Amino acid sequence: xxxxxxxxxxxxxxxxxxxxxxQVFTELGxxxxxxxxxxxxxxxxxxxxxxxxxxxxxxxxxxQATGNTQSRRSTLAAVVxxxxxxxxxxxxxxxxxxxxxxxxxxxxxxSHQIAVIMGDxxxxxxxxxxxxxxxxxxxxxMSRVTNEMTVGEMREITAHDVLDFSQDDxxxxxxxxxxSLMSGACEVGTLGADPAYREPMRRFGRSLGMAFxxxxxxxxxxxxxxxxxxxxxxxxxxxxxxxxxIAALPVMDxxxxxxxxxxxxxxxxxxxxxxxxxxxTAERGGIEAAQVRAEEFSALAEAELExxxxxxxxxxxxxxxxxxxxxxx
Numbered sequence: 001x002x003x004x005x006x007x008x009x010x011x012x013x014x015x016x017x018x019x020x021x022x023q024v025f026t027e028l029g030x031x032x033x034x035x036x037x038x039x040x041x042x043x044x045x046x047x048x049x050x051x052x053x054x055x056x057x058x059x060x061x062x063x064q065a066t067g068n069t070q071s072r073r074s075t076l077a078a079v080v081x082x083x084x085x086x087x088x089x090x091x092x093x094x095x096x097x098x099x100x101x102x103x104x105x106x107x108x109x110x111s112h113q114i115a116v117i118m119g120d121x122x123x124x125x126x127x128x129x130x131x132x133x134x135x136x137x138x139x140x141x142m143s144r145v146t147n148e149m150t151v152g153e154m155r156e157i158t159a160h161d162v163l164d165f166s167q168d169d170x171x172x173x174x175x176x177x178x179x180s181l182m183s184g185a186c187e188v189g190t191l192g193a194d195p196a197y198r199e200p201m202r203r204f205g206r207s208l209g210m211a212f213x214x215x216x217x218x219x220x221x222x223x224x225x226x227x228x229x230x231x232x233x234x235x236x237x238x239x240x241x242x243x244x245x246i247a248a249l250p251v252m253d254x255x256x257x258x259x260x261x262x263x264x265x266x267x268x269x270x271x272x273x274x275x276x277x278x279x280x281t282a283e284r285g286g287i288e289a290a291q292v293r294a295e296e297f298s299a300l301a302e303a304e305l306e307x308x309x310x311x312x313x314x315x316x317x318x319x320x321x322x323x324x325x326x327x328x329x
Contacts, residue, residue, distance in 0.1 A: 007326040008319045010052055016316050017060040020074050024056045027078035031125050042106060042118050046085060049103050055080045055185045058208075058320065062189030062201050064313035070192035076138055079126045080185045083142065086122035087149055087181075089115050094157065095238055137191050145184035152176025162241040162264050163249065163257070170246055171210070178216075179209025200307035204317070207301035212324045214294040217242035221278050221287055223328060233274035239264050243293060245277070248286030256280045298325050 014021055025047075032043045056077035063073045070076075089106050091097070093115035098108040107115035123146065130139040155173045159165055186205030190197045220235045221244050235242055241264075249257065263269045263277050281287060298321050308314040 008323050010054070010323060010327075013061075013316055013319055013323055014053070014057050016064065016312055017057060020060050020077070021053055021056060023074040024053065024060075024077045024081065025050065027075050028081060031075075031078055031082065031129050032122065034121075038114070039118070039121060042110060042114065045106065045109060046089075046118075049101060051081075051084075051101065053081060055084050055182060058182060058205060058317075059185040059189040061313050061317050061320070062186045062205075063193070065308045065311060065317055066190045066193035066197040066201065067309075068190060068193035072133055073189070073192075075129060075133065076188050077185075079129050079138075079142065080181065080188070082122050082126040082129075083146060083149075084181060086119045086126070087153075089119040089122070090153070093119070094153070135191070138188050141184050141188050141191075145180045148176045148180040152178075152180070156240070159241070162239065163261060165241045165246060167243065167246055170241075170243055174210060174213040175206065178213040179206045182206070182209035182212065197307060200304045204301050204304035207297045207304065208321060208324060211294045211297040211301065211321070214243055214290055214297070215325060215327060218244060218287060218290050218294070219329070221281060233271075233278055236263060236274050236277055237269055243290040244281050244286035246286075247289035247293075248281045248284035251284050252280065256284070294325055 034040050059077045059080055092105040093107045093112050097105050106118055152173055183202050183205035187198055187202040190201045260277055263273045301321050305314055305317055
């Protein structure tokens with residue numbers, strides 16, 4: 001990465017699209033509104049948990065950078081956020097998570113059944129909104145993305161033999177689970193602009209999404225609960241193998257691999273065993289290897305921005321890369 005990529009804040013990235021993001025939040029409320037009391041109650045909880053809105057930000061910045069003046073882009077950005085919310089609700093239910101961003105999850109506050117149904121509700125509302133727009137291309141893109149994300153979830157659930165989970169397996173998993181939606185957001189942001197921008201921005205979103213997930217997985221090894229809103233080592237506690245551990249496993253000795261195996265076989269691993277595996281992973285270069293891999297994807301994302309004309313939005317998309325690799329939560 002070049003020296004121009006200084007750490008930046010999410011607020012600075014979102015400044016060029018701040019007014020549009022306010023419209024996106026309004027659109028979210030409109031799209032998910034329901035007269036059914038329980039759905040409305042859960043909706044209010046979801047809107048209260050307003051996240052970072054990073055994916056809608058990518059769509060809006062891509063639209064600006066490519067000269068896309070489509071009037072419904074705030075609606076499309078809201079749809080992207082709805083799909084993201086739906087996947088988070090389903091993820092939390094599958095993982096039996098009780099907190100997200102330091103707040104109770106839907107399944108913890110209500111029930112697992114309600115969480116599954118609410119995730120489905122958000123997906124269906126997103127589809128209804130897409131069908132109501134002019135043109136089928138946004139629907140085609142987002143339908144493909146939701147299918148890829150579902151396959152990604154199945155890959156994660158069925159990854160039982162964690163010690164044989166390869167980097168290729170991991171790449172396929174995070175490509176489907178995370179990068180696909182960021183790629184789709186950037187691709188949809190170009191619809192209505194010069195078609196030549198569509199593929200570069202799709203690839204930009206994919207590479208950025210790959211880097212984003214790798215950094216997210218790194219934070220599980222390096223950050224505290226006060227920073228991320230979730231306990232350190234949560235992935236290990238849930239028996240999820242991510243890139244730091246994958247990179248470290250081939251150079252571990254028998255004792256170290258046995259410690260990893262014991263943790264993965266323990267239904268309720270202790271803080272001590274989790275701390276031990278984190279320390280082994282760090283000592284064996286797993287964290288450094290994952291950082292290098294994130295930088296590689298960041299460089300790929302940066303290269304795709306060369307297709308864009310020079311403008312503030314392009315510079316901000318470049319800042320998005322820095323934000324992803326430097327973020328602490």
